[in-house]
Amino acid sequence: MSVMPYTAELHSHETYLNRSYTLRSWLLTKDHKRIAILYMGSITLFFVLGGFAALLMRINLLVPAGFMAPDLYNKLFTMHGVIMVFFFLVPSVPVTAGNFVIPLMIGARDLAFPRLNLASWYIFVAGFLVTACALVAGGVDTGWTFYAPFSTGYSNTFVFLTVLGIFISGFSSILTGLNFIVTVHTMRAPGLTWFRLPLFIWSLYATSIILVLATPVLAITLVMVAFERVTGVGIFNPALGGDPVLFQHLFWFYSHPAVYIMILPGMGVVSEIVACFSRHCVFGYKFVAFASLAIALLGFLVWGHHMFVAGESIYAALVFSFLSYLVAIPSAIKVFNWTATLYQGSIRLDTPMLYALGFIGLFTMGGVTGLFVAALGVDVHVHDTYFIVAHFHYIMVGSMVMGYLGAIHYWWPKMTGKMYPEWWGRFSAFTIFMGFHLTFFPQFVLGYLGMPRRYATYDPQFQILNVLSTAGASILGVGYVLPLCYLLWSFKYGSDAGPNPWGATGLEWQTPSPPPTHNFERTPVVTQGAYAYHEMEPAGA
């Protein structure tokens, strides 16, 4: 007789995890679920590295004169930005939850192109390794934005290697986006029409559009930078009549939509979690679905708002400013609709819900401050100050990282078949939320008072706020380490989750946890919309 009957039951069916334990079966897998796990391990490591750079930066900013040489500080903020943007945030939810859940949610056996999916992961890792070589060899000091002509002509650091690494990893993004789009178009289960799809799919579809159309422009821009580094002559060189602002146009054509690549998947996660933990269909389903597409489209029209003080024409600046206000509308629609979903719902404050609620609140603050800086007059004052830093961290960290953690916690039982300890989950979410505010709210004030960003030293009047920010960062760091610990712990010691621990709707919950390799015994047939909570039994305690 087994000591742990649940474990015996778990292993009585073959899952994608226990199918084979060899290294080869993992490294040569075509299974989207295993590839998701491979990605999850990689990006967790990269997040730790990027976070470590941030930690060192914040320690330096404890005293006005700083502890380290300015050159080193420049390399740290560049490393932080490059790793966090390209190797954590852009992949984050799509390659982990997206890869794992999309085929399950649409009732398919796998994505459309499983081998391309595996290739995506290898390309991603290869890109990181090349960038890591640059970092190990001595780093880059241009900032993650690589502005010409400093990056192309004057920097004495490893620009070429770094942009090469990012260039390579860009193809990983493109292939993932391509895979998702084709999958959603061609592999939905019978009866699963577009308007019966979960909103997570709509969000990832919109994200994939951006991945596919924006990333190539970044790729070619990085090629131009690399070309100029290697040959010494280049397109952005004013001595030849070149225009450094052209670099900025091309760079931000990708990098602004990139921020929507980063946030849209999180929005999709929030839709799923809010529906499940308030036992309510998402209010205004079609509005939320179309809002995702609208964000993707409008996001491509606003890149010039990064260049208001770069020498852009006033006319173009006005156009970009106006369009930037427009893009706030679909984002706001989503926030209103999530709130309406919560209204009169049976709300359970489980860990994923705490992350989702945190997302909504922090996204609202970050988004509204985005409207502040979309105004030309305000931006001239706060551009390149900590106000901007706080604005995008409210969205990237406050919202998106919480969205990522929400996704991990929500689908963890499905991925592993185990539950994590709920108390620790809630405690960590709370710690992260508090630590986050303490870190980044003072930065709004700092920026408004005039403290510039990307400076290793600062005026003594800013010290108190900087110390508060660093204190917050330490708390935030603790908050991030905790899930790492208890999630890993739950692999071995967590209680068994069963197929649907949350009582959620969605095809992914109709199959065992962890799922078998081919996802479903029989292809499901869909007969109702995505969030039929009103037709379900009330969820168990």
Next chain:
Amino acid sequence: MPDEDTILTREGILAEQFDDLAQQTEAGTLGMWIFLATELLLFGGLFTGYISYRLAYFQGFHEASGHLYFTLGSINTAVLLTSSYFVALAVHAARQGRSRAVSGWLLGAAGLGAVFLAIKATEYYLEYREHLVPWMDFQFEGAYPAHAQLFFIFYFLMTGLHAVHMLVGMALLLIMALLARLGRFSAEYHNPVELTGLYWHFVDIVWVFLYPAFYLLNPHS
């Protein structure tokens, strides 16, 4: 009793994530079109830069363009259009299951691709000899040497990137020709040939725009 789809799976034609060949074909076609859209934007970044500078430095660009080998460039355009025609015929043959014809037309197209690249290499060599390569001892006798350098940077980058895509395309054409020869395709299953065709035609279209952009600015060679 094994049905048609099971047989196809066993023969390695139908991948296991797909329900039937029609789904697999549709997925492959959509995937290739998305990929082509990404390629359009890849070249698009360079076109954007080129257009911006041409607007500003028209005279310099005009002057520089006069140093290109107009006749060779025009011949190359005709060569590439012909290779596209061959590929269209190859795809047509594939739809009818005529594998020998598929192989023949694809090899012909690849051969023309090789001719294109040979002519291009000749042009590059001649331009190198005339010190027109911006990073190799660039010397330009004219009113606007700096702008000429910009012109030639775009010229080499864009035609170079195009040439890289030609090489990939030729490799694909040769692989498909070989697979056709080995009897892997039929009237029911030949989507890889179609998709290779799409890629090749795209590379041709890029050249259709590169040619007037660089050579026709000043066709006096």
Next chain:
Amino acid sequence: MNHAAIQPRTYLVVYIVLLVLLVFTIAGAYIPIHVLATVVAFVIATIKAILIVLYFMHVKESSTLVRVFGGAGLLWLGILIAGTLHDYLARGWPPPP
């Protein structure tokens, strides 16, 4: 997808038209008014591209979705070029030497 739609004769006709357009575009390059020459060259290149897309790439007989995907790529290229150019054109570009 109606595979029987395009016949080899059509491919030949399209090919010949493409070569004729090549001759036209070379002739057009000798137009002394540069702006006009540029416009003519661009228009002819576009016509060539449309012919290749419709016939050689079979978009004429393809599903709406394929046309949407192809069109989206074009539209986005347009956004990139228009968005960048409208800055340059409004700026008094190029800067005085």
